[in-house]
Amino acid sequence: MSIIRINGGKRLYGTVKVSGSKNSVLPILSASLLTEGKTVLHNCPNLSDVDAAIKILNHLGCKTEKTGDTITIYSRDSQACDVPDSLMREMRSSVIFLGAILAKVGMAVLSMPGGCELGPRPIDLHLKALRDLGAEIREEGGNLICHAKELTGCRIDLAIPSVGATENSMIAACAAKGTTIITNAAREPEIRDLGNFLNLMGYKVHGAGTSVITVMGGKPKPGDVEYTVMPDRIVAATYMAAAAGAGGDITLTNVLPGDVECITKVLRQMGCGIYMGEDNIRVVSNSPLKAPPPIKTMPYPGFPTDAQPPMMAACLMADGTSVFIETIFENRFRHIPELRRMGANIAVDGRVAMVKGGAKLHGAPVRATDLRAGAALVVAALAAKGQTDISDIKHIERGYDDLPGALRELGADIARI
Numbered sequence: 001m002s003i004i005r006i007n008g009g010k011r012l013y014g015t016v017k018v019s020g021s022k023n024s025v026l027p028i029l030s031a032s033l034l035t036e037g038k039t040v041l042h043n044c045p046n047l048s049d050v051d052a053a054i055k056i057l058n059h060l061g062c063k064t065e066k067t068g069d070t071i072t073i074y075s076r077d078s079q080a081c082d083v084p085d086s087l088m089r090e091m092r093s094s095v096i097f098l099g100a101i102l103a104k105v106g107m108a109v110l111s112m113p114g115g116c117e118l119g120p121r122p123i124d125l126h127l128k129a130l131r132d133l134g135a136e137i138r139e140e141g142g143n144l145i146c147h148a149k150e151l152t153g154c155r156i157d158l159a160i161p162s163v164g165a166t167e168n169s170m171i172a173a174c175a176a177k178g179t180t181i182i183t184n185a186a187r188e189p190e191i192r193d194l195g196n197f198l199n200l201m202g203y204k205v206h207g208a209g210t211s212v213i214t215v216m217g218g219k220p221k222p223g224d225v226e227y228t229v230m231p232d233r234i235v236a237a238t239y240m241a242a243a244a245g246a247g248g249d250i251t252l253t254n255v256l257p258g259d260v261e262c263i264t265k266v267l268r269q270m271g272c273g274i275y276m277g278e279d280n281i282r283v284v285s286n287s288p289l290k291a292p293p294p295i296k297t298m299p300y301p302g303f304p305t306d307a308q309p310p311m312m313a314a315c316l317m318a319d320g321t322s323v324f325i326e327t328i329f330e331n332r333f334r335h336i337p338e339l340r341r342m343g344a345n346i347a348v349d350g351r352v353a354m355v356k357g358g359a360k361l362h363g364a365p366v367r368a369t370d371l372r373a374g375a376a377l378v379v380a381a382l383a384a385k386g387q388t389d390i391s392d393i394k395h396i397e398r399g400y401d402d403l404p405g406a407l408r409e410l411g412a413d414i415a416r417i
């Protein structure tokens with residue numbers, strides 16, 4: 001089984017290109033089911049989650065090609081409507097295919113997505129939205145059986161600004177007769193990206209990225225669609241946290257500074273120098289860091305829950321006590337016991353973690369428990385003295401396109417073994 005081995009204590013210098021966004025390419029791959037012609041997507045990250053999504057498209061009857069960071073999908077002949085359990089289990093967020101399959105075929109059979117390392121991952125808001133649009137959905141033997149002879153535009157009031165429920169609603173609403181208004185919609189940049197893609201396909205989506213999204217149902221335009229996926233703001237946050245914790249001077253390219261405003265604000269509060277260009281950010285961390293004001297994870301534009309673990313690892317190197325409040329997922333502190341093995345002093349009380357800074361971290365054998373927890377271990381190991389071996393790195397490879405390679409380019413002593 002492969003591990004990531006890091007000998008910490010080296011500062012990071014140089015330039016790193018941020019890969020395309022995992023959480024944007026996944027719903028866009030789902031929406032590509034509805035295109036009439038060929039879909040060509042550029043700046044796609046090379047991740048196991050993306051491979052899982054491509055397997056689902058192939059299972060549904062699409063032809064796909066992946067060359068470098070470009071994925072081409074021919075979906076006109078796809079008629080299947082089921083996502084088998086094996087594929088659902090490979091990627092929890094496969095539920096993002098539900099709206100598109102229903103819109104295209106009028107029927108969908110998915111095995112109930114299980115929970116994941118972050119806790120139960122309910123999909124009640126997805127199902128309510130699709131039922132609002134006219135779908136009949138029943139649960140039978142662990143499967144979701146969905147029928148929608150016709151989808152009819154309506155008002156969808158989301159109880160929580162759920163990213164996935166917003167995306168499923170947008171995609172299904174494109175195929176609905178009439179207009180759909182989605183209120184309390186998630187405002188994450190990935191929603192904006194999906195809206196841009198749907199409009200390029202010929203649909204009419206307004207307000208993606210705001211709390212109210214209007215979708216005029218209709219048909220996709222004939223012909224091919226070509227789109228470039230937005231940069232991954234959480235990968236960007238991870239690189240910035242690594243530079244803050246280990247020290248150094250790095251420049252990120254292919255990044256949208258506006259999408260990581262929350263992170264750069266905290267890094268400035270910690271004493272890092274942040275210099276932004278149109279599509280690049282330079283992070284300088286030379287002086288000792290200081291603990292930032294309390295960080296509370298919130299739906300966008302608040303502090304992103306996905307950046308909480310790597311940023312917590314960076315705060316271990318800051319003087320003073322940092323406070324993190326995790327409001328989105330109930331079990332998103334699984335990196336903390338592993339960080340403690342490296343000498344971290346973190347007290348947890350429910351959803352609140354108090355991180356005692358100024359830690360003298362030392363290398364240790366640790367285990368990645370989920371995607372961003374694994375990223376936190378990498379950030380901590382880069383700053384720790386000595387050798388750290390990280391196991392269960394499949395979690396990290398779900399969301400990071402060759403993280404060891406990118407960090408080695410920046411001068412880290414890191415290898416995938």
Ligand code: EPZ
Pocket residue numbers: 022023024026093120121122123124125126127160161162163164165186305306328329330371372399
């Ligand atoms: C997306 O997950 C991301 N995944 C997650 O990133 C991210 O952490 C999350 O949004 C929040 O930003 C992808 O985009 C593939 P939600 P999603 O629906 O859509 C509750 C990563 O690390 N909820 O916005 O599943 C839910 O339990 C991953 O890249 C319901 O109660 O997140 C959670 O508490 C991890 N009912 C909250 O809403 C529902 O029907 C936010 O979940 C749906 C969600």
